[in-house]
Every structure is written in C-alpha cells, then in structure tokens.
C-alpha cells in the first residue's frame with residue numbers, strides 16, 4: 334500500500350496534497366498497490382475529496398497529541414501507522430509541514446526520505462529527480478529500502494481526479510508510543526500574512542523596488558483582492574521594511590505555483606526567479622525592457638508601474654461591477 338500524508342486548510346485538501354495524491358495514484362498503479370491516506374485529528378470531512386483522487390482508506394491519527402502541532406509526536410505517530418498498516422511508500426507535499434513530519438517519520442522507521450522531488454518512478458528501486466539549491470540544481474537519485482518516503486515539490490504534477498470516485502473507508506488509528514516525545518512545544522503564534530497564502534494562491538500580485546514604498550503596495554493589495562489572490566514581493570521590499578518576510582518570493586522566501594504572477598517593478602534576479610518560475614503565466618510590469626524578468630515573462634508591459642497599475646485597477650473594478658450587476 335502507498336500512503337499519502339494529507340494536508341488541509343480549513344477542511345479543504347491543499348493543492349500540494351492533491352498533487353501528491355495524483356502522483357501516488359500513478360506510482361500505486363505501476364506497483365499494483367492501493368492508495369491510502371493519513372490525516373491528523375478528526376478529518377473525516379476529507380473523505381469525499383480523497384475518494385475522488387483514488388484513496389481506498391483514510392487513516393485518522395487520533396489522540397490528545399493532535400491537539401497542537403508537534404513534529405516529533407506527529408512523525409512518530411505516522412511512523413507507527415506506516416508499520417501497522419504495512420505501507421511501502423509514503424508521499425506528501427513538500428510543504429514545511431510535510432517535509433518536517435516525513436523527516437521525523439522516516440528517521441523513526443530508519444528508512445530513506447527524498448524531499449522536494451519533481452519526478453518519481455516506482456519499481457524495486459524508486460528513481461527520482463529532486464530540486465536542490467532553491468531550484469538551481471536538479472539531482473537524480475534512487476531510493477531503496479522497505480519503505481520509501483518522498484515529498485513532491487509544488488507545481489510538479491497536475492492534480493487529476495478520477496472520472497468515478499473510489500469507494501473509501503475511514504479508520505481511526507490511536508498510536509501507542511507518542512506519549513512523552515514532544516521536545517518542541519508551541520507557545521505562541523503570530524499570523525504574519527492575511528487571506529490567501531502565497532504557496533497556494535492562484536493569482537499573485539508582487540512588487541519590488543520599482544513600487545517605491547510601503548504605501549505603493551496599497552494598489553497591489555487592491556488588485557490582489559479584486560483577483561482573489563495574494564500579495565508577494567522581492568527581497569528589496571522586505572529589506573526596506575515595506576512588506577513582511579512572509580510575503581517574499583524567492584530562494585529565501587516562498588516558492589509559488591500560481592496560475593498568474595504579476596511582477597511589478599521587479600528585475601528578476603536569479604534568487605527571485607527560482608521562487609516565481611513555477612507560475613504558469615508571468616506578467617512583468619517594468620520600465621526596463623531588458624530586465625531579466627521582462628525577457629522571461631509570458632507578457633510584459635513596459636512603463637511606470639505607478640501609471641500602469643491604476644489603469645489595470647480601473648478595468649478590474651469595472652469588471653467586478655459588471656459581474657456583480659449581472660449576478
């Protein structure tokens with residue numbers, strides 16, 4: 334059996350987990366195995382989505398340890414389930430959370446873990462390509478061992494549901510050995526962004542030095558809201574104190590996989606490019622027609638962002654009114 338560790342946001346399976354489910358279904362077909370899923374806590378509402386992705390059993394890891402996130406406990410619990418249920422492969426989205434829990438689970442079971450994979454082929458050995466150096470290096474590797482752990486880099490697989498959902502059963506699993514494993518305890522949480530998260534946003538309106546100031550981002554925020562997206566930025570914008578680090582796209586920020594990335598006054602340095610190159614369509618707004626992001630973008634508008642954005646906003650506001658009027 335192949336097991337997918339599933340992540341959700343308020344009861345909705347994340348796009349990264351949908352990619353992991355799609356990958357696992359393909360691997361399981363090659364190996365002639367069923368696909369199971371694991372989730373922490375009472376998450377039976379996920380079953381309908383999971384059946385559409387071909388999952389035959391949803392394991393709910395339950396117990397007081399799920400009250401709050403503890404990577405040691407959650408990794409140990411997953412390791413216990415893997416051994417109990419006889420999983421021979423484990424797949425998760427390569428989110429911070431997915432990578433951390435899989436790292437603990439693989440260490441607990443003494444098996445190999447390859448993170449941030451972009452392709453995986455199953456056989457006696459699993460051959461894979463994984464991303465290193467923030468996207469600058471692709472590394473081919475092989476996994477051996479009784480259980481293979483992989484996490485899938487965002488945007489590597491197109492999520493695909495089955496034409497007919499799979500019958501699914503839900504089972505509770507109460508791990509026995511997680512009692513006093515917690516060495517890191519959450520004492521406080523500060524939300525540094527709001528609304529749609531960068532890693533899952535379908536549209537991102539992003540700004541760099543060319544935006545000029547923190548106030549300059551107000552029009553980017555309005556456009557992002559109108560388009561149902563999130564605001565991103567370059568490191569110059571975070572270093573200048575215009576935006577929080579949680580908005581930064583790039584090597585030392587978030588790697589995005591949006592359908593549309595609108596880059597306003599961003600040159601497209603390599604460290605920024607590795608974060609935004611996963612976007613399906615890039616629109617660059619820049620005064621410099623030779624800026625690297627302009628030359629790599631699908632579409633570019635050459636001009637001052639302070640003139641171009643108001644014009645786009647005007648059209649976006651008008652379009653919203655049209656849509657609301659028609660509804």
Ligand SMILES: Cc1cc2nc3c(=O)[nH]c(=O)nc-3n(C[C@H](O)[C@H](O)[C@H](O)COP(=O)(O)OP(=O)(O)OC[C@H]3O[C@@H](n4cnc5c(N)ncnc54)[C@H](O)[C@@H]3O)c2cc1C
Pocket residue numbers: 540541542543544566567568569570581582583584585586597598599600601602603604605608618619620621624636637638639
């Ligand atoms: C180890 C390391 C890690 C890094 N990690 C990251 C990272 O994660 N993310 C990241 O973004 N950077 C990162 N950087 C920094 C990166 O190298 C660049 O310095 C940064 O991305 C540049 O930001 P920028 O494009 O906003 O600024 P600039 O490179 O200064 O570009 C500004 C652009 O705005 C245009 N412009 C100016 N005025 C206007 C206007 N009025 N209208 C339209 N366009 C205008 C200019 O033509 C130019 O193309 C990292 C650097 C290092 C060394």
